[in-house]
Amino acid sequence: MNDCIPLIGQQMRKLVQRWFTAEPLVRYAELFIEDKLQESTKFGQLTIIHYRMFGGTEEVVYQAAAAVELFILASDILDDLQDQDAPAKVWMQVPQPAAIHVASALLTLSQQAMLECAMDSETRIALAEMMNGQILRAANGQMIDIMNEITDEQSYFDMVKQKSAALLLFACMTGVMLAGQSWHSTVAEYATEVGIAAQIQNDLRDLLRWDDKSDFLKRKRTLLTLYLIEGEAEEDRWINDYFQGKLSVDDVALNRERFREACERTGAILYGSVMSRMHYNRFEELLGSIQEASPWKSTFLQILNQETA
Template sequence: MNDCIPLIGQQMHRMVRRFFTAEPLARFAELFIEDKLAETIRFGQLTVIHYRMFGGNGHEVYEAAAAVELFILASDILDDLQDQDAPHKPWMQAPQPIAIHVASALLTLSQQAMLSCATNDEMRLALMEMMNRLLLQSANGQMLDIMNDIVDEHSYLDMVKQKSATLLQLACMAGVMLAGQPWNSIVAEYAIEIGVAAQIQNDLRDLLRWDDKSDFLQRKRTLLTLYLIESESDEDRWIKDYFENRLSIEEVVMKREIFLETCERTGTILYGSVMSRMHYNRFEELVDTIQEIGPWKSTFLHILNQKIA
């Protein structure tokens, strides 16, 4: 499936050149897209592989994949601007009003790209209804994440399913529907499961790092930091004190080794790994119920395992 990546990139650039007639807008958009293309494009690959799985054989799928990737890029830009934790990214080095404007324009361009890929009005309406509904769900989840006030496992999973997992639903379902198939509830469910599994893996990585993206130093409430906060041990009380602002970052920044030992001793790392694996196992169970996936299963799992590795 790696051979589809250049084709997706070409469509992203083509849409920019067609609709962004203001030279500065096109220039910054092209710069941001190039940074995105340097990464492994997985959301767009999911669109292409689902299109093939469900019988599609045309080239319009690359426009649909570009639509998905344009939205993911816009979302990444806005997320980094909100979190202020990716200073090396070109949109973080651009003046903030420009970065915000380009992200907003890319959101609209992603919808235009999805409209352009449809082969008839009925499909166009179905794709746009699906896309807008999922993007609104993602916006709700993003707001919950920004507020950073989740209190338990249920509220965490609700936030992740809305914010992150719906984007995987969008990627997968765009391919299914472009192939002429209706909304597939099993595909929708396994996209949610793999989205949750991937997010917990991301949270594990961000729990253990000790820089601007550290969930602990940023006092970010995730399934794993909540687990740590709930520790009743006196020796771990400083973690709760830090999250409740009774300790400053200057008072904890030298405690990295103690923190890592605490994550191991309390079973937090094991807990995160088990929770991620549980959702991944459910994903695999669902995949095995769809006959169309059979010939594509190894390729599909390879794409997804890169995402949650």
């Protein structure tokens, strides 16, 4: 699938050059796209795999993959602007109103590009409804995440299904439906499972960080921080006190090793690893149940394994 990555980037640039006419909008959009292409285009690749998996043969899939990646890019920009935890990203180094405007324009461009991909009105309507439905689900999940309103394990999984999993579902189902198929419930289920696995892996990564992305220092409620603050050990009471605001960042700033030790001793890290693996295993089980997936399975897993296994 590596040979499709340049084609996705090429289509992203072409769409910007065709639809954006204001020079600053073009300039910033191209700058942001170049930054994006230095990282992963796994969402677009998943669109292509599912299109081929279900019998699609046309080159239009590369524009669909570009549409998906434009939406992911816009989401990343808005997410970073909301969290203010990625100062090195290029969109964090331009005037904020410009970054917000570019993200908004990319969202609309993504939808326009997707509508152009469908060969007939029935597919076009189905794609648009699916895309908008998943985008709205992701918007709901993102709002819950922004407000930090996770209260227990169930509310965490509900948020992840709406946020992270909805975006993976969107990428996969775009390929399925563009190939002329209807909504595929098994694809939807395994996209959700792998989305949950990936989010828990992200939470594991951010649990032990001690910088702007630290979930602990930001008092962010995740599956893992909830596990920690629900602990009853007296020696870990300071963690709960910090989340309740009884301690300040300055009060815990020197507790990095103490926090790491607590994460290991309480089993929080092991718990997260087991939960992530459980959802990933369910994804693999569901993937194996789809006959069309067999020739593409190794490529599919190769794209995902780096972040979710």
